[in-house]
Amino acid sequence: MRIGIIGLGDMGRLYAGAFAKAGYEVCGCDLPDHREKLEEELVPLGITIMDDGNDVSRVSDLIVYSVEADKLEQVVAAFGASTKYGAIVAGQTSVKHPEIAIFEKHLPADAKIITFHAMHGPGFEPKGQKLILIPHRTDKVAYKRMLDLFTAVGTDVVEIPDYHEHDKIVADTQAVTHVGFESMGTAWKSAGFFPWENASYVGGIDNVKILTTLRIFSYKAHVYAGLAILNPYARQQVKQYATSESELFKLMIKEEEAEFRKRLYRARDFVFHESRKPIMFNDKVMREFSLSPDAGHQKPNSHLSILSMVDAWYHLGVNPYDNLICQTPPFRLRLGIAEYLFKNEELLEESIETALYDKTIRGDDLEFHSAVREWSAIIGYGDMEGYKKHFNEVQQFFKGRLEDGKKQSAELIRRLMEV
Numbered sequence: 102m103r104i105g106i107i108g109l110g111d112m113g114r115l116y117a118g119a120f121a122k123a124g125y126e127v128c129g130c131d132l133p134d135h136r137e138k139l140e141e142e143l144v145p146l147g148i149t150i151m152d153d154g155n156d157v158s159r160v161s162d163l164i165v166y167s168v169e170a171d172k173l174e175q176v177v178a179a180f181g182a183s184t185k186y187g188a189i190v191a192g193q194t195s196v197k198h199p200e201i202a203i204f205e206k207h208l209p210a211d212a213k214i215i216t217f218h219a220m221h222g223p224g225f226e227p228k229g230q231k232l233i234l235i236p237h238r239t240d241k242v243a244y245k246r247m248l249d250l251f252t253a254v255g256t257d258v259v260e261i262p263d264y265h266e267h268d269k270i271v272a273d274t275q276a277v278t279h280v281g282f283e284s285m286g287t288a289w290k291s292a293g294f295f296p297w298e299n300a301s302y303v304g305g306i307d308n309v310k311i312l313t314t315l316r317i318f319s320y321k322a323h324v325y326a327g328l329a330i331l332n333p334y335a336r337q338q339v340k341q342y343a344t345s346e347s348e349l350f351k352l353m354i355k356e357e358e359a360e361f362r363k364r365l366y367r368a369r370d371f372v373f374h375e376s377r378k379p380i381m382f383n384d385k386v387m388r389e390f391s392l393s394p395d396a397g398h399q400k401p402n403s404h405l406s407i408l409s410m411v412d413a414w415y416h417l418g419v420n421p422y423d424n425l426i427c428q429t430p431p432f433r434l435r436l437g438i439a440e441y442l443f444k445n446e447e448l449l450e451e452s453i454e455t456a457l458y459d460k461t462i463r464g465d466d467l468e469f470h471s472a473v474r475e476w477s478a479i480i481g482y483g484d485m486e487g488y489k490k491h492f493n494e495v496q497q498f499f500k501g502r503l504e505d506g507k508k509q510s511a512e513l514i515r516r517l518m519e520v
Contacts, residue, residue, distance in 0.1 A: 102246060105129060105161030107154040107180060109139050111223035111321075112193055113167035116254075119227045121146045123253040130157050154180030161185060163250070167193040170327030171485060174203045181207035189213040189243050195271060195324070196332040197264035201237055214238040215247045218267065219256070220274075220429050222320055224511060228255035233427055235264050259426050269334045270424045274432040276328045276335035277342050277413070280476050281406050282314045282431065283325070283492065287472035289314075290498040292465060297392035297502075301462055303399040305387030306438045306448075310406070312390060312513055313431050315506025318499055322492035329480045330488060336480055341417050343477035346409035350470045353403070353456045354463070361457060365408060368415035369443045377422045379444070382437040382517055390513045392502065403456035405466050407439050409473075430514045437517065 104120050106113050106129035113129065121127045128149040131139055140150050151157050158164055158180050168176045173194060181204075184190060190212050192200040197216060204214050220231040232251055236244050251258050261267045289296050296302035296311050317325070329335050352361040373379075414421055421436050442448055455462055479487045496503070 102126075102162045102250065103128070103160060104163045104165065104250075105151075105157035106165045106167055107157055107176060108167035108193075109135070109143070109150075110167065112219065113165070114139075114143065115223050116165070116167070116193075116219070116227060117143060117148050118146055119254045120250070121148050123250075123255075125250070125253075128157055128161065130154055155183040158183035158188075159185055161188060163189045163191065163247070165191045165193060169323050170194045170196060170199065170331055171323065173200060174207070177203050177207045182209070184209050184212050187211050187213070189215050189239070189247060191216045191247075193217070193219065194331075195275060195328045196335075197235060197267055198333055199331050201264050204237075212238075213240070213243040215244055216264070217247075217251070218271070218427075220427060224507060225430075230256055231259055231426075231428060232256040233259050233261055233267060235261050235267055237264060261427075267427070268332050270427040271328070272332050272334035272338045273414075273417075273419055273421065274424050274427050274429055276332055276480075277338045277410070278429070278432045278435050279317055279325050279328065280339050280342060280473070280480070281410055281435065282310070282317050283495070284469055284472040284476055285310060285406055286314045286318055286495045286499065287475065287491070288465065288468035290495050291472065292468045295499075295502070300400045301402050301465065303391065304402075305382075305384045306404065306407075306442060307402060308387055308390045308392075309382075309434050309438050309513065311392060312506050312510040313434050315499060315503055316510040317431060318492070318496045319503040319507040322489040322496070325492060326485050326488040330483050330485055338413070338417060338419075339477050339480050342409060342413040343473050345412040345416060346405065346470060346473045349405065349408055349412060349456075350466065353405075353466065356457050358453075358457055362453060364412060365449075365453065368412045369449075371415045372411050372421065373440060373443050377420070380433065380437040380440055382441050384441070386513070386516045387438075387441075389516075390509055392506070392509070400461070401451050401455040401459060403459070403462050403466055404442055404452045405456060405469055407435075407442050408452065408456070410435065411439050411443060430510075434514065434517070 103126045106117050109129045109131040117127050117129050128151050130151045130153050136150055190204060190208055194200045195218055214237040216235050218233040
């Protein structure tokens with residue numbers, strides 16, 4: 102099977118290299134001004150760089166479109182008609198509703214559509230990482246060829262029979278997860294401080310929060326914008342997250358302790374039911390990964406971002422443990438720290454008391470509340486450019502620590518997965 106990749110950006114290059122390493126014949130293309138650099142990097146791996154997508158489509162048995170979600174239709178419209186007879190076509194976008202519609206519109210009727218979603222960023226090699234395989238228009242022979250391909254690459258293949266189911270799970274594991282961490286980053290930027298310099302953000306859970314936030318902002322805005330805005334299930338889930346955060350914040354500032362506790366305990370009993378297999382993060386490992394060795398004595402934290410997520414899962418009727426089949430590293434980290442907080446009675450009690458009565462953290466919670474509202478509004482309006490602009494402004498604030506945060510978070514993920 103000859104594999105052609107249209108779009109040799111970060112993920113396109115990553116998988117081109119993985120396919121070539123597994124022994125497959127690989128070709129690809131990108132914008133003309135990238136050609137020289139791509140040839141230097143990929144030709145030594147045995148990958149052929151072609152002039153454009155028409156050349157790739159004519160000769161490839163599997164054609165992978167690895168382009169930005171908001172440019173996918175333009176690219177498929179340009180090259181889809183050149184698809185080799187009976188070829189398999191796949192996309193690497195993280196939201197499959199628009200991708201499938203574009204393929205159905207622009208591909209020949211004889212083309213097979215079997216798409217996939219790599220549940221990791223370009224910082225991880227495909228081997229050992231989760232990859233979702235989704236058949237749409239295919240037969241058993243073509244589907245087996247795709248399954249064999251990703252088995253050869255060494256990915257942990259999860260088969261989901263329908264793209265609707267995929268997008269619903271991804272709304273939770275990616276879109277809402279990212280909004281939570283993006284809101285933390287926005288809040289810290291708006292407050293004008295780096296969290297590793299503040300005593301309220303020292304400790305195991307906060308180390309994970311900070312490193313995951315830096316990890317997310319170390320990547321490109323368009324990836325997260327597409328996940329949130331193009332997924333039809335994401336807006337509903339982000340809206341519930343914003344509603345949960347707002348209602349909890351109101352209970353906090355009114356100091357309505359009984360209702361606040363009742364709401365959190367109800368969510369805890371639903372999400373962390375004893376029948377669910379726990380993740381069990383190791384506190385010792387989490388404490389090792391700190392960017393703030395000199396921040397001073399640790400102060401209690403309300404952990405409003407985590408309380409809001411668990412409350413939102415309850416109101417959406419979502420069991421996040423079921424969604425681990427489509428897990429990403431940030432989602433697993435988020436579920437892991439939520440579990441750690443809600444299953445530690447002493448820490449949960451400290452969080453509740455701090456949320457209700459500690460005025461020294463209230464200003465930070467207000468900034469977080471405002472940030473969640475901002476992100477929810479941008480996603481609700483479907484404002485792709487606004488999302489990118491908002492993201493890039495926060496990214497610029499953390500610019501000096503993003504690379505370090507990405508490296509440390511990768512090591513943190515590796516260590517926590519071993520435990």
